[in-house]
Amino acid sequence: MNIYIVGLNQISDIEIDKVNKPYLPLASGEYSVTTGVVIVLSFAVLSFWLGWLVGSWPLFWALFISFILGTAYSINVPLLRWKRFAVVAAMCIFAVRAVIVQIAFYLHVQMHVYGRPAVLTKPVIFATAFMSFFSVVIALFKDIPDIVGDKIYGIRSFTVRLGQERVFWICISLLEMAYAVALLVGAMSSCTWSKWTTVIGHTLLGLLLWDRAKSIDFKSKASITSFYMFIWKLFYAEYLLIPLVR
Template sequence: MDSAFLKCFPNASSLTTGGNLLRSKYSTKNIYFTNSYASKVSEHRRKTQQYNFWRVEQPTLNHHYKCIEGGSTNKECNRKYVVKGIPGPSSNFEPHAFDPKNIFDSVKYFLITFYKFSIPHASFTRILSTISASFLVVEKLSDISPLFFIGLLQAMIPFSFVEIYVNSLNQLFDIEIDKINKPYLPLASGEISFTTGIIVVASCLTLSIYFGWIIGSWPLIWGILICLFLWTAYSINVPLLRWKKHPLLAAMCMFVTWGFIFPTSIFFHMQTFVFKKPTIFPRSLIFNMVFVSIFFVGMALCKDIPDIEGDKAFGIYSLPARIGPKRVFWISVSLFETAFGVALLMGATSSSSLWIKIVTGLGHSVLASILWYKAKSVDLRCNASIASFYLFIWKLLSVEYFFIPLIR
């Protein structure tokens, strides 16, 4: 071990472990022999090596070696080394200079981690749903004006903060569960500290309310407040709340916010606040609410299937944990197919032009077929396969948001 330790030092190459050390060119300078102090120096040597370990790594040290040799010269020489690092004058050591590249890498790492923390597939779908609900108020091409895009931006900003708040708050209260179910999430993996998570949650909560208030749109304000309340009740672990522990309440949070609160608040913000038109419930808005509500009941059930192990460990008995993942999976698939069936029916009976009926009919038929094909290939014994299917469902929903404004 000592000889291996000496290999760390550049000036130790002239030392040998056998033969006569008197032949070394450094023997009269740095190497001294003694027979009587071996036992006393051994403990001192161990402490000295430990104390000087970090110092010997400096580039400007003068190294001095003391060899303690015991026994006869005719026998194998038992040598022990004490290595002392004595700092000398430095000519090449400088403090670390300002490095813009390191700052750029740090910012890049933070943005990537924050991107994962915000659950990107949900945030991206939220943006598409905002755009889709906003287009429901468009009756003619002249409605797509700068005023329309200003109103769209007014809706998109606060609800984006709401979405990040919802996802971040859920991770804060599910750290231990996510270490079992989703160890790749930033909080569970330690990429983001708990304190940083609290800062992100508090900031997004404040910004969502602040932007809603300064915009002054009451449909937006009420939509933001109701969504914040429902998803806080879903995640926060206090008496009478933590609704995710109850399958019915958990499903309600998803389909009420995505299917009713969110599209209606966006639509009435654009209809009454931006365009100053009277309040109406068009057929397209009703279709949006019905389709998304059915779809998100299936999403709520499917979401819990790969999380059974962690949920059970912390006393959360979701529907898959109660009746089994296979039954819940096919119930979810049936709900998804029902939603696409409603879309086919609404598209076929809409007042849209023939080519729009053909596009929406073929589009929903293709989506329903792909969904069924994908569902049959899912391995319910593999959580990764189920999680992949769940992400695939989000992609189908994203595509659907392009079809919804076409059905009138």
């Protein structure tokens, strides 16, 4: 489903990507539009087929809602292409990354795999709250390297409106707030090993983020893009700490 969503976005943004990301397969001409459409449709059908085959309603609804939001975000038809609207675009990413991925997949394992009641645990609640910060940051930060193309094609992102540097430091502030909250959650744990692991882990990640942020070069698109990929590394690193929350 993620391949469908990302692929559809590339099909819809070929002209923009020729400016912002000319190395992508469609923008560079490596793939034809027909090839792109076949790939995207194949993975959409495959994801729904697998979801139906598994027979898990939480998993199926996660796929379905992701499909609807991903399509509405990118496809260029009347009333859709929500990426044109900064707040709506951010809400789409927030809904999928922060809420659906955390809760729906947890319910899939809890209810379908283990056959247990749908009770939300502390780690799941923490994960949803923490990833809410990250999802907002990803929604904001992804447009920082793409300011030139977005301006040309009328995408009114927050970066176009506020500028790269201002949006960058908003993102850093939100992430550091998330790590500060994670520190408090860890410090309040009654489990000693969980307390020290989560406090030390989030402290190190927060310091690493701050140290990397100070070296950013706003005149270099490569530097900004590299930092964006670094944020994704922090995003996935958090999944190593979430199971340790008690």
